[in-house]
Amino acid sequence: MSAVNSPQPALIITGMHRSGTSLVTSLLQSAGLDVGREMLPADHGNPKGYFENQVFLQFHRQVLTAAGLSDVGWTLEDPIARLESGSGNNSPQLSTEQLMAQAQQLIQENASMVRPWGWKDPRTTLFLDFWQQQLPEARFLLLYRAPWE
Numbered sequence: 001m002s003a004v005n006s007p008q009p010a011l012i013i014t015g016m017h018r019s020g021t022s023l024v025t026s027l028l029q030s031a032g033l034d035v036g037r038e039m040l041p042a043d044h045g046n047p048k049g050y051f052e053n054q055v056f057l058q059f060h061r062q063v064l065t066a067a068g069l070s071d072v073g074w075t076l077e078d079p080i081a082r083l084e085s086g087s088g089n090n091s092p093q094l095s096t097e098q099l100m101a102q103a104q105q106l107i108q109e110n111a112s113m114v115r116p117w118g119w120k121d122p123r124t125t126l127f128l129d130f131w132q133q134q135l136p137e138a139r140f141l142l143l144y145r146a147p148w149e
Contacts (some may be wrong), residue, residue: 007112008114012140015142022120034112034115035118035120036056050120063099068082078126083096
């Protein structure tokens with residue numbers, strides 16, 4: 001397959017909540033990064049917007065919930081490993097194959113052929129290995145802000 005027919009590499013932006021990911025993503029979007037069409041709307045917590053693609057956000061929330069974890073993403077546990085071990089909650093069990101199929105569908109529906117693309121979601125920090133397997137050519141932008149700031 002030629003490079004012209006291949007999707008552009010993804011840029012995955014992540015960092016913990018309140019670490020500046022929304023600001024950085026807004027700047028990258030204004031510079032041409034395609035971060036999606038269905039964006040999480042602005043609210044009182046972030047009046048200029050979150051710049052989070054809702055389909056990736058919902059995917060991460062679904063996996064966290066199925067693993068019996070908070071969908072906010074405050075955990076030290078690996079949600080994929082927790083699902084694989086069967087230690088999730090009583091919701092229908094998701095298999096690794098189902099997760100990979102859903103992830104590939106998200107990639108196909110969101111990847112751009114003509115310009116750089118990606119997404120931002122703080123929960124992605126819990127899925128770095130998973131997304132690296134799904135998108136080996138992806139680049140990650142990890143933002144850090146000292147918690148006391």
